[in-house]
Amino acid sequence: MKKIGFLSFGHWTPSPQSQTRSASDALLQSIELAVAAEELGADGAYFRVHHFARQLASPFPLLAAVGARTSRIEIGTAVIDMRYENPLYMAEDAGSADLIAGGRLQLGISRGSPEQVIDGWRYFGHRPAEGQSDADMGRQRTEMLLDVLRGEGFAQPNPRPMFPNPPGPLRLEPHSEGLRDRIWWGAGSNATAAWAAKLGMNLQSSTLKDDETGEPFHVQQAAQIRAYREAWKEAGHAREPRVSVSRSIFALVDDRDRAYFGGSREEQDQVGFIDEKTRAIFGRSYAAAPDALVEQLRQDEAIAEADTLLLTVPNQLGVDYNAHVIEAILTHVAPALGWR
Structure with a gap:
């Protein structure tokens, strides 16, 4: 059994060919697609965050809205x-969104990826410390976020507060119990996957990773997952970790599918x-008739290793079509592979 969700970058463009022509369209359609995916029986609605781009950016208002419209x-x-985040403010936002969703938040974070602008985090007022790289800064902020999500008091209370305080140092509020165990790290290398395991984070591995051996992408990604699980075991964590991979997968079941993806060059x-x-190394896309697709996916070692599969969706084709893409995988592909 695998959990199957969708991953949307939330692109928008004013082009007349796009069904998502504004930031408002991108946000509202993201909510509607999450609702539709839940009705279809999908397990997850995930969103990519990019700054300075016509894509989804600030995630917590969207996550809270999706949480309020869905139940499972x-x-x-x-x-x-x-690199862009204030970890304490982020912990408050995440706690609020998680409480609205009833504890369903799965928060994927990373040290970052190629950007639209040069060192965009500087415009947000962030600077690496002396001797630090921006990657070091991102990992340091991650460790700070993990610490405050434990819910332990650390701030000295005012002896004359506006409102009565509980005894001892104060923690951030609102605190959402269990969220600390639902933080995922987007790892680009085997080393950062092992680092995430030591800190007790789940693993997200996308369609891009460092080319460390020259082997096919799915083989390298499967090796990364195994290295992560070994590091998790060595760290002695009590719970079982979770691992997700993302893929572009399209079951060609009607003329629309064949028109959009039948001539895929990826x-x-x-x-x-x-x-x-x-x-x-960038992983391939999959687009084929269901029977052929099932056979192709059987050969993907990383999907076999993961417990969660995120389907990247072409959000600018609209909610109805993307719901169809998800339904086609759940109906025609997942049962044949034993995922359902």
């Missing part, structure tokens, strides 16, 4: 760039550089 589906991010992994020194 997991609600998450994949991922929030921690059936092979791609290798490139995400900065001047980091060689990365």
Whole structure:
């Protein structure tokens, strides 16, 4: 059995070919797609966060709105760039969204990815400390977030407060019990996956990772997952970890599917550089008739290793079509692979 959710980047463009022409469209359609996905029996609604782009950015108002409109589906991010975040303010926002959703928040975070602008976190008022890189800053803020999510008091109370305080140091409020165990790290390398395991975070592995061995993407990603699980075991955590992978998967079941994705040119992994020194491998997309798709997916080692699969959706094609994409996977593919 696997949990199956969708992952939306929330793109919008004023182009007449797009069904998502404004930021308002992107946000409202994201809520409606989460509602539709829950009705179809999907397990998760996840959203990517990008700054300075015509995509979803500030996630917590959206997560809270989805939480208020749904009752069962997991609600998450994949991922929030921690270089932009104030961890304490973020903990308050996350706690509020999680309480509204009844404890369904699955918060994916990372040290970040290539951006629309140069060092965009600087415009948010953030600077690495002396001798730190921006990646170091992101990981340090992650550790601070994890600490405050434990719900332990740390702030010295005012002896003459406006309202009565409980005894001892104060914690951030609102506190949502259990959220600390529902933080996921988006790892781009085997080393950062092991680091996440040591800190007790779940693992999100996307369609992009460092090309560390030259092997096919799914083979490298499966090795990353195994390294993560081994590091988790060595750390001695009491609970079982969770692991998600994301994929672009389209079951071609009608003329619309064939028109949009029948001529896909992304059936092979791609290798490139995400900065001047980091060689990365991008995983292939899948688009085929259901029977052929099932056989292709059987060969994907990383999907087999993961307990959660996030389907990246083409959100600009509209809510109805994306609900169809999700339903096609749940109906025609997942049962044949034993995921349902």
